[in-house]
Structures are given as structure tokens and as C-alpha cells.
Amino acid sequence: MAIPKAELHLHIEGTLEPELAFHLADRNGITLPHADVQALRDAYSFTDLQSFLNLYYELMDVLRTEADFHDLAEAYLTRAATQGVRHAEIFFDPQAHTNRGVPLATVINGLSSALDTSLQRHNISTSLILCFLRDLPASEAMDTLHAARPHLHQINAVGLDSAEVGNPPEKFTEVFQAAADLGLHRVAHAGEEGPADYIWQALDLLGAERIDHGIRCLDDPALVTHLATTQTP
Ligand SMILES: [Zn+2]
Structure with a gap:
């Protein structure tokens, strides 16, 4: 502390705790496929990335309104403050919401309404990182970036996440270039489950300033040397 x-x-959606999930489900008239808070808590026992992602996407269904996204972020910030967090760079997955009918503005305005008061309320400075879902087509990432243009003052960077293997960074070269042209920082999940080459691609093709996870870099000593030399987190 x-x-x-x-x-x-x-990942802000990943901070959704069972109690808040049930509260939001109740507020929105949604029935969760879990008997109670404890049953949902028990379901948080993951065996791999996909089993985590399955529950992660299922629970998002309770996030419908600006107030829901505000409450999600506020709950995280309140908890983080008790742990001594003073700065948070927060990912969100817009396509996971727009693809189920929640407008992008609802997501961004809801999250921003909590982040905007975070410094005063919790002494935590924040940044918001719009992540593209890499298991969806690059054209949909580009559509998402275009839709986010009215919100550029609320977003600091773009990122890349979700199911990695078979969805290499090179697929998103064009959209990351477009994000750079808009003045956004760029980060990417790479080498989480995918090979070290995905990390090279994230650096060379996407211009990633930080590699998220990146653990497979250990398979490539030249890459480790490069990351150390360039001081790339
Ligand atoms: Zn992640």
C-alpha cells in the first residue's frame, strides 16, 4: 500500500467483480447464467487464455449504459487507490460492446466520466487505451478507429488484444499507421501465446512503444537484446 x-x-472490463456484475445485471433486467455471487466467483478459475476470454466476454453483457461503464471504472479506481496505485493506463475493448449494440459514445463517455475525476477523488492519474480485437478483421478495427475520431481528446493510445495465435500484428499495420497519423500512442499485446516473431512485427510494423506480455521474447535472444537496448517495456 x-x-x-x-x-x-x-483491462477495465476484466476488473468486473462478481458483486458488481450481479448489481448491473439486476439494474438492466438481465439474468446471468450463474446462480449467485459465489457461483460466479468459482467460475473465475481459468485454465488458459481462451477459458478466461469466454467468461470475460460473457460478463460484458451487463454493461449497457454510460452509468454501467462509469460504475465499472469507479469501482476499479476505488479499489486501486487502496493498493497505492497512483497512475493507471487503462485498456478497453470497444468492439466487444459495439458488436452487441452498445454505442461507442456510451462506452467512452461512461469510462471517461469516472477517469475525469480520478485525480481529485483517488489521486490516480489515468490514460485510456482503445484496443482492437485482433481476432476480428482489420477492416473492423479501421471502422472502430474512424468511429472514435470524435473522442480523440478522451483517448491516449491504441492497443491490440484478444486471441493472439493466428492473428499476427502485421494484419493491423494499416490501422496502426492511421492511429499514428491521428497522434495516438501505440502499444500491442504480442508474444503472450504467439511466437517471438509477433513481437518483432508489433515493433517494426505497428510502431508499438510497449509490448504487453511479451514473454515469448525469451525464445529469441536477439529480440531480448533489442528490447533492452531500446528500453522497450
Ligand atoms: Zn492484456
């Missing part, structure tokens, strides 16, 4: 911390890898 006493040590000030920076949270650099935080």
Missing part, C-alpha cells in the same frame, strides 16, 4: 504504483496493463 505504501509504495506508489503505476498500473500499465489493466
Whole structure:
């Protein structure tokens, strides 16, 4: 608690706790496929990335309104403050919401309404990172970037996440270039389950300033040397 911390890898939808999930489900008249809070908590026992992602996407159904996204972010910030977090760079997955009919403005305005008061309320500075879902077509990522243009003052960077293997960074070269042209920072999940070559692609083709996960870099000593030399987190 006493040590000030920076949270650099935080998926806001992944912070949804069972209690809040049930509260939001109730508020929106949704029935979750879990008997109670404890049953849902028990379901948080993951065996791999996909089993995590399945529950992650299922629970998002309770996020419908600006107030839901505000409450999600506010709950995270309240909890983070108790752990000494002083800065948080927060990922969100817009396509996971727009693809089920929630407008992009609802997502961004809801999250932003909590982030905007975070410094005063929680002493936590924040950044917001719009992530593209890499298992969807690059054209849909480009559509998402275009739709986000009215919100550029609320977004600091773009990122890339979700199911990695078979969805290499090179697929998103064009959309990351477009994001750079808009003045956005760029980060990417790479080498989480995919090969070290995906990390090279994220650096060379996407201009990623930070690699998220990146653990497979250990398979490629030249890459580790490069990351160390360039001081790329
Ligand atoms: Zn991640």
C-alpha cells in the first residue's frame, strides 16, 4: 500500500467483480447464467487464455449504459487507490460492446466520466487505451478507429488484444499507421501465446512503444537484446 504504483496493463472490463456484475445485471433486467455471487466467483478459475476470454466476454453483457461503464471504472479506481496505485493506463475493448449494440459514445463517455475525476477523488492519474480485437478483421478495427475520431481528446493510445495465435500484428499495420497519423500512442499485446516473431512485427510494423506480455521474447535472444537496448517495456 505504501509504495506508489503505476498500473500499465489493466483491462477495465476484466476488473468486473462478481458483486458488481450481479448489481448491473439486476439494474438492466438481465439474468446471468450463474446462480449467485459465489457461483460466479468459482467460475473465475481459468485454465488458459481462451477459458478466461469466454467468461470475460460473457460478463460484458451487463454493461449497457454510460452509468454501467462509469460504475465499472469507479469501482476499479476505488479499489486501486487502496493498493497505492497512483497512475493507471487503462485498456478497453470497444468492439466487444459495439458488436452487441452498445454505442461507442456510451462506452467512452461512461469510462471517461469516472477517469475525469480520478485525480481529485483517488489521486490516480489515468490514460485510456482503445484496443482492437485482433481476432476480428482489420477492416473492423479501421471502422472502430474512424468511429472514435470524435473522442480523440478522451483517448491516449491504441492497443491490440484478444486471441493472439493466428492473428499476427502485421494484419493491423494499416490501422496502426492511421492511429499514428491521428497522434495516438501505440502499444500491442504480442508474444503472450504467439511466437517471438509477433513481437518483432508489433515493433517494426505497428510502431508499438510497449509490448504487453511479451514473454515469448525469451525464445529469441536477439529480440531480448533489442528490447533492452531500446528500453522497450
Ligand atoms: Zn492484456
